[in-house]
Amino acid sequence: MSDTQVSVSVLSANPLEYGKEIAKVEESGAEMIHYDVMDGVFVNNITVGLPLLNSMKGRTSCILDVHLMIINPLKYIDDFAAAGADIITFHIESESDVEETIRSIHRNGVKAAVSIKPGTPAEAVFPYINDVDMVLVMTVEPGFGGQKFMDMSEKISAIRKYAKENRTVGLPLDIQVDGGIDDVTASIVKTAGANILVSGSYLFRAENMAEAVRTLKEDNSTNAE
Numbered sequence: 001m002s003d004t005q006v007s008v009s010v011l012s013a014n015p016l017e018y019g020k021e022i023a024k025v026e027e028s029g030a031e032m033i034h035y036d037v038m039d040g041v042f043v044n045n046i047t048v049g050l051p052l053l054n055s056m057k058g059r060t061s062c063i064l065d066v067h068l069m070i071i072n073p074l075k076y077i078d079d080f081a082a083a084g085a086d087i088i089t090f091h092i093e094s095e096s097d098v099e100e101t102i103r104s105i106h107r108n109g110v111k112a113a114v115s116i117k118p119g120t121p122a123e124a125v126f127p128y129i130n131d132v133d134m135v136l137v138m139t140v141e142p143g144f145g146g147q148k149f150m151d152m153s154e155k156i157s158a159i160r161k162y163a164k165e166n167r168t169v170g171l172p173l174d175i176q177v178d179g180g181i182d183d184v185t186a187s188i189v190k191t192a193g194a195n196i197l198v199s200g201s202y203l204f205r206a207e208n209m210a211e212a213v214r215t216l217k218e219d220n221s222t223n224a225e
């Protein structure tokens with residue numbers, strides 16, 4: 001059974017039309033808006049910050065899924081929570097203490113997720129399997145939209161298996177993937193065990209975003225095992 005959810009990366013939206021673009025995402029049937037924050041230090045790019053997120057708060061029924069690609073996420077957790085984040089994902093490769101950052105996110109009543117870059121092994125998230133709500137496996141080097149998909153199937157399967165055997169708290173672990181997700185790569189990551197797909201350029205390029213979202217969700221795999 002597939003219960004795939006889609007998180008639309010607004011990094012690929014037209015910044016001059018954010019209001020309209022967000023309405024389009026909402027009508028597409030996607031569950032989440034993926035909000036990429038980059039600081040020019042953790043990655044070689046600078047994107048959006050607190051004010052834009054704050055302007056979306058309460059204006060959309062989509063879950064606000066914030067992906068922090070910043071060197072010191074702990075310092076900004078309270079701010080992103082106040083600005084409306086429903087989920088905060090930060091990188092295990094950042095300089096913040098991982099456990100302390102997860103605790104800070106939860107203290108704000110927000111869902112917590114850790115992310116790993118393509119070069120970081122699955123085992124890096126194992127110590128936090130009972131602490132987080134979600135793990136984000138990057139399928140590109142973080143920094144830019146529109147990059148070519150890197151197959152992380154083994155890593156996704158290893159995390160799914162480890163969570164099944166070792167997670168004793170909360171709901172089943174959500175495994176999110178981000179980078180190069182389209183109609184072809186979606187089935188690869190779902191088969192490996194991912195259940196939340198981030199997609200930016202594929203969805204904003206599509207003539208009909210709702211149809212493209214349905215294509216990503218198509219029940220052609222298991223999300224697990």
Ligand code: DX5
Pocket residue numbers: 009011012034036067140141142143144145146147178179180181198199200201202
């Ligand atoms: C990349 C960002 C992604 C990006 C995905 O560092 O984290 O969320 O927007 O864009 P696509 O789907 O175009 O690869």
Ligand code: ZN
Pocket residue numbers: 009034035036067178198
């Ligand atoms: Zn992202």
